Amino acid sequence: MSTGFPDEPGSREPGLDHLIKALTADGYPHELAGRDAALTAFRAARRRPRWAGVSVRRSRPVRLSMAAQLGVSARLAAVAAALIAALAGVTAAAYAKALPAPVQHIAYSVFANLGVPDNQPSAPAPAQSQRPTPPRGPVSTKASGTNHGTAPSPSASGTCPCPSRTSHPVVSGSVLTIAAARAELPANGHDAFSGKLTYHGHPEAGVRLLLLERAAGAAGWHAAGTGVTGKYGRIRIGVPNLTENATFRLSGQDGVASPEISVTVIPRVLLWRDGAKAGTDRLITGARFGDPGDAVVLQELSGSAWQDVATGELNASHRASFDVPAASAAGQYFRVVLRGTAAHGASVSNRVLEPRIRAAIGARAIMSHRAEPGPVTPHLAARDRPRHPVLPSPDD
Amino acid sequence: METDSGGFDEALARARSGDEAGFLLLWGALQPRLLRYLQVLGCDDVDDVASETWLQAVRDLHRFKKGGADDFRAWLFTIGRHRAVDAARSRIRYRDKVLTGQVVPQQVTVGNPVEDEVLAALSTRHAVALVAGLSRDQAEVVALRIIAGLDTEAVARILRKSPGAVRVALHRGLRTLSEDPRIRDIEKVEQ
Numbered sequence: 001m002s003t004g005f006p007d008e009p010g011s012r013e014p015g016l017d018h019l020i021k022a023l024t025a026d027g028y029p030h031e032l033a034g035r036d037a038a039l040t041a042f043r044a045a046r047r048r049p050r051w052a053g054v055s056v057r058r059s060r061p062v063r064l065s066m067a068a069q070l071g072v073s074a075r076l077a078a079v080a081a082a083l084i085a086a087l088a089g090v091t092a093a094a095y096a097k098a099l100p101a102p103v104q105h106i107a108y109s110v111f112a113n114l115g116v117p118d119n120q121p122s123a124p125a126p127a128q129s130q131r132p133t134p135p136r137g138p139v140s141t142k143a144s145g146t147n148h149g150t151a152p153s154p155s156a157s158g159t160c161p162c163p164s165r166t167s168h169p170v171v172s173g174s175v176l177t178i179a180a181a182r183a184e185l186p187a188n189g190h191d192a193f194s195g196k197l198t199y200h201g202h203p204e205a206g207v208r209l210l211l212l213e214r215a216a217g218a219a220g221w222h223a224a225g226t227g228v229t230g231k232y233g234r235i236r237i238g239v240p241n242l243t244e245n246a247t248f249r250l251s252g253q254d255g256v257a258s259p260e261i262s263v264t265v266i267p268r269v270l271l272w273r274d275g276a277k278a279g280t281d282r283l284i285t286g287a288r289f290g291d292p293g294d295a296v297v298l299q300e301l302s303g304s305a306w307q308d309v310a311t312g313e314l315n316a317s318h319r320a321s322f323d324v325p326a327a328s329a330a331g332q333y334f335r336v337v338l339r340g341t342a343a344h345g346a347s348v349s350n351r352v353l354e355p356r357i358r359a360a361i362g363a364r365a366i367m368s369h370r371a372e373p374g375p376v377t378p379h380l381a382a383r384d385r386p387r388h389p390v391l392p393s394p395d396d
Numbered sequence: 397m398e399t400d401s402g403g404f405d406e407a408l409a410r411a412r413s414g415d416e417a418g419f420l421l422l423w424g425a426l427q428p429r430l431l432r433y434l435q436v437l438g439c440d441d442v443d444d445v446a447s448e449t450w451l452q453a454v455r456d457l458h459r460f461k462k463g464g465a466d467d468f469r470a471w472l473f474t475i476g477r478h479r480a481v482d483a484a485r486s487r488i489r490y491r492d493k494v495l496t497g498q499v500v501p502q503q504v505t506v507g508n509p510v511e512d513e514v515l516a517a518l519s520t521r522h523a524v525a526l527v528a529g530l531s532r533d534q535a536e537v538v539a540l541r542i543i544a545g546l547d548t549e550a551v552a553r554i555l556r557k558s559p560g561a562v563r564v565a566l567h568r569g570l571r572t573l574s575e576d577p578r579i580r581d582i583e584k585v586e587q
Contacts, residue, residue, distance in 0.1 A: 013574050013579075015574060015576075015578075015579035016570060016573060016574050016579065018579075019523050019526065019573060019579060020542055022519060022520045022522070022523035023432065023520065023523050023524065023527065023542050023543050024429075024542065024543065024545070025428075025520050026428070027424060027427060027428030028428065028520070031427060031428040031431050032424060032427060032428065034427070034443065034446070034447065035420065035423065035424070037447065038419075038420075038423050038427070038447075038450050039416060039419070039420060039423075041447070041450060041451050041454055042411075042416060042419045042454045043416070045451070045454040045455045045457070046414050046454075205447045205451070206444075206447030206448045206449075206450055206451030207451065208448065225486075226486050227444070227486070228441075228444040228445070228447060228448045228483075229444075229447070230443055230444055230447065231443060231447060
């Protein structure tokens with residue numbers, strides 16, 4: 001068979017001739033490696049009904065054209081157009097779950113096959129496994145890329161209009177998995193999410209997918225990235241600068257969605273000494289990606305175990321300070337634990353050795369910080385009263 | 397420019413009717429050129445963009461009623477160009493990838509004849525990299541004209557330029573390529 005290409009532009013220069021021959025050479029094996037994936041896409045395109053993925057707005061001219069073919073009068077066609085427009089509006093509102101609850105339920109009963117969601121929770125289908133709700137807080141969720149369960153749909157107040165296959169998958173047989181490169185990562189770090197799309201077990205190539213993100217405490221989803229599946233149906237999307245816990249899932253335009261996967265960010269916590277006053281040493285802790293009001297616990301190394309000494313809260317500057325009696329704390333190691341919240345995981349600071357004997361044992365210098373911390377109110381932990389008193393900061 | 401596209405037209409008609417063998421003939425003929433064209437455009441995820449191009453092509457194949465081989469090639473490469481632009485925008489938006497240009501690898505083979513070395517270096521990959529090294533306009537015109545095999549009018553429509561501007565860009569691009577030292581080495585060997 002002819003390749004269908006015209007004669008290439010000729011050149012009288014041998015070098016250019018070589019160049020053109022190289023550019024127009026027959027396909028190499030690595031260039032034709034995606035043959036099976038292309039054939040799969042071709043078959044899938046033939047299988048799909050042609051209305052799949054077509055927006056509601058497109059239905060009107062098509063139906064008007066059909067009406068014209070049937071010889072319907074112009075007035076009747078106008079009425080039909082108005083009805084169709086109203087129907088399209090209702091359908092769009094139903095998609096967005098913007099209708100009153102009873103109307104939404106009626107719309108669901110009429111347009112369920114088109115993916116209109118119900119306002120009433122429905123029992124999961126027997127064949128679909130229910131994914132457990134990922135725990136919040138400091139415990140990281142180990143996401144499984146092989147969980148083919150049904151993903152919960154975004155809430156009604158969600159910002160993403162992407163369809164979900166929770167109730168009525170438009171394309172049955174499609175399975176989309178997701179896995180995170182890191183289930184826990186340092187705050188402000190980057191993570192990568194990989195997924196695989198299959199249709200009845202065969203990889204689906206060339207399908208655009210959205211990576212949706214729901215930040216901790218947020219009700220809605222927003223797009224965090226997009227990509228196209230490769231020849232093996234795989235996709236990998238990176239997300240930079242994650243500063244709080246979040247849940248992710250992949251979503252396709254035909255209603256296919258992956259399970260949700262949660263990642264936990266771990267803020268970096270620093271502890272340093274900031275001078276001494278009247279027989280006390282001041283220890284300051286800071287966590288840039290902690291939130292004001294987050295609990296921090298000062299711990300002292302006792303033998304081989306860490307014991308709570310005092311608790312405090314991060315102020316608006318993401319800092320807290322502790323005053324430690326110098327005499328009784330000399331030679332002791334301290335650290336701070338930032339407790340996990342819904343927005344981030346728990347984190348532990350560096351150790352600080354009280355400076356009285358630091359030079360004698362050759363410990364590394366502790367960087368002091370000149371900035372005055374904001375007002376904090378550390379208080380003694382009732383259950384772990386220290387062996388020596390911890391005084392509140394004078395400027396509290 | 398003569399176009400021997402009878403078999404291609406037949407394969408296109410078969411593919412439009414849903415025949416897999418016809419589609420595979422189209423794909424086998426166009427996929428390598430599509431990949432090379434996307435490489436010239438600077439895509440760093442050429443396979444993905446090509447996959448997306450074919451996906452849209454097969455989805456809309458039943459709507460393609462323009463004509464034969466030449467029109468189908470122009471249509472396919474237009475889709476590929478749009479998808480490449482989308483991919484580049486996506487990379488910029490989400491910063492998950494960095495758009496990088498093609499780098500011509502240096503091959504130094506001590507002891508081999510100059511002719512072998514130069515000819516080996518000028519493989520298809522290196523030829524694509526040479527074209528990608530042109531200015532954006534010239535590279536795309538050369539790619540569409542030579543790699544995709546489109547005629548001047550089709551290239552002008554895709555790039556929204558006048559046919560005269562396309563001819564000028566092609567001429568300048570080929571002249572720049574002919575002045576490349578690696579091309580000149582080939583000419584010396586040939587002479």
